[in-house]
Amino acid sequence: MTDLRIEPDWLADASLQSILAILSADGEEARIVGGPVRNALLGLPVTDIDIATTCLPEETIRRIEAARLKAVPTGVEHGTVTVVANGRPFEVTTLREDIETDGRHAKVRFGKDWTADSKRRDFTINALYATADGDVIDLVGGAADIETQTLRFIGEAEDRIREDYLRILRFFRFFAWYGRGRPDADGLRASTRLKEGLSRLSPERVWNELRKLLSAKDPSRALLWMRQCGVLTAVLPESERWGIDTIHPLTLAEAELGWQPDPLLRLMAIVPPDAARLTELARRLRLSNTERDRLVAFAQAEPVKAQESDGSLRARLYFGDCQAIKDRLRLALATQRGKPDTLSETARLGAQLSIAERFEAPPLPVTGDDLIAAGIPKGPELGQMLDRLRRAFVESGFTLSREKLLDLVKAPAD
Ligand code: ATP
Numbered sequence: 001m002t003d004l005r006i007e008p009d010w011l012a013d014a015s016l017q018s019i020l021a022i023l024s025a026d027g028e029e030a031r032i033v034g035g036p037v038r039n040a041l042l043g044l045p046v047t048d049i050d051i052a053t054t055c056l057p058e059e060t061i062r063r064i065e066a067a068r069l070k071a072v073p074t075g076v077e078h079g080t081v082t083v084v085a086n087g088r089p090f091e092v093t094t095l096r097e098d099i100e101t102d103g104r105h106a107k108v109r110f111g112k113d114w115t116a117d118s119k120r121r122d123f124t125i126n127a128l129y130a131t132a133d134g135d136v137i138d139l140v141g142g143a144a145d146i147e148t149q150t151l152r153f154i155g156e157a158e159d160r161i162r163e164d165y166l167r168i169l170r171f172f173r174f175f176a177w178y179g180r181g182r183p184d185a186d187g188l189r190a191s192t193r194l195k196e197g198l199s200r201l202s203p204e205r206v207w208n209e210l211r212k213l214l215s216a217k218d219p220s221r222a223l224l225w226m227r228q229c230g231v232l233t234a235v236l237p238e239s240e241r242w243g244i245d246t247i248h249p250l251t252l253a254e255a256e257l258g259w260q261p262d263p264l265l266r267l268m269a270i271v272p273p274d275a276a277r278l279t280e281l282a283r284r285l286r287l288s289n290t291e292r293d294r295l296v297a298f299a300q301a302e303p304v305k306a307q308e309s310d311g312s313l314r315a316r317l318y319f320g321d322c323q324a325i326k327d328r329l330r331l332a333l334a335t336q337r338g339k340p341d342t343l344s345e346t347a348r349l350g351a352q353l354s355i356a357e358r359f360e361a362p363p364l365p366v367t368g369d370d371l372i373a374a375g376i377p378k379g380p381e382l383g384q385m386l387d388r389l390r391r392a393f394v395e396s397g398f399t400l401s402r403e404k405l406l407d408l409v410k411a412p413a414d
């Protein structure tokens with residue numbers, strides 16, 4: 001045990017305390033592990049709480065159910081049971097060692113050895129445990145590395161990567177989130193040397209890591225190193241010729257203008273806006289349909305120019321894809337801000353972005369029924385008339401009243 005202690009608010013949570021107590025009775029033991037301990041030491045917020053225990057998975061399930069809590073065997077073959085208490089999930093994993101690995105999966109052996117369990121984890125900062133009282137247990141030197149914000153593999157970086165190539169991406173992901181200065185030289189060298197192995201991973205795991213990497217407050221340094229050593233091209237060949245120069249001004253704009261870090265917008269910053277290539281990227285990395293649609297719509301939207309009028313922009317927001325236009329505008333504004341002697345363009349893009357962000361399509365004040373009442377027969381003519389009125393309404397800046405629009409019905413089309 002170290003003399004380190006954590007005392008975050010979440011540690012006092014009654015559900016967490018009772019799960020730890022249930023799994024620590026009768027000679028067994030349970031501790032909080034990994035992310036929450038690391039983040040508590042760094043004073044950062046925690047979303048998921050992972051627990052490690054000496055109980056075998058069946059024993060975890062038995063004890064949890066006996067306490068009338070819900071146990072879901074989410075990954076029992078690897079020892080993981082999700083416990084739901086008070087509507088909140090806790091991941092409980094039996095202490096284990098990886099006894100056979102093929103670069104993607106591991107065959108595991110359950111055990112009671114905390115040192116073996118900590119050594120099978122990826123980085124020193126991810127292998128700390130805490131007891132229910134908040135005492136920190138450090139079996140791999142993780143606390144010192146948290147102190148210096150050093151991201152270091154446990155053991156030999158090359159060996160650890162050969163066991164699971166995803167660790168290359170995790171190396172850059174955790175560096176982006178918690179690292180400082182340059183990435184650890186051994187980790188960098190091993191990642192460079194073994195990057196070909198990334199092609200063996202399932203696309204879901206790759207995108208999941210990339211998305212988390214792209215969600216860091218400032219992923220620009222991590223991305224630069226990844227690009228430098230060829231890892232970025234290995235997983236995102238689209239970025240190779242396009243470059244990643246926009247990432248830095250984008251993260252600056254986010255920080256200074258209060259935009260939430262947006263992993264998809266960051267992705268858009270480093271790949272060419274080419275609908276066919278982005279469709280292919282989305283298929284290859286198994287992006288969700290929502291993610292794919294947003295990427296493709298971004299590529300298909302005309303870039304917004306500073307000289308575009310407000311009216312034309314509003315018409316585009318009305319008829320087009322608002323999200324895609326906002327994405328275009330944010331990237332345009334972020335890049336423009338970094339350029340010298342372009343103050344007026346920057347101000348203009350800022351104004352356009354606030355129009356886009358506030359834009360809500362006002363409903364057309366006349367309906368099909370109004371037109372029928374005005375003598376327009378049902379059928380194609382009705383649709384054409386509605387389109388004509390909608391255009392007039394948009395062109396007027398959404399100011400034409402119902403009466404004025406109905407007057408237009410009587411007027412001949414121009
Ligand atoms: P986050 O805050 O992003 O959830 P985390 O540290 O909880 O960070 P997870 O990906 O949720 O990270 O993994 C939980 C823990 O499991 C890690 O802290 C690490 O100890 C271990 N782990 C996860 N994936 C791997 C892996 N591929 N190889 C080795 N250990 C891993």
Ligand code: MG
Pocket residue numbers: 035048050
């Ligand atoms: Mg986690």
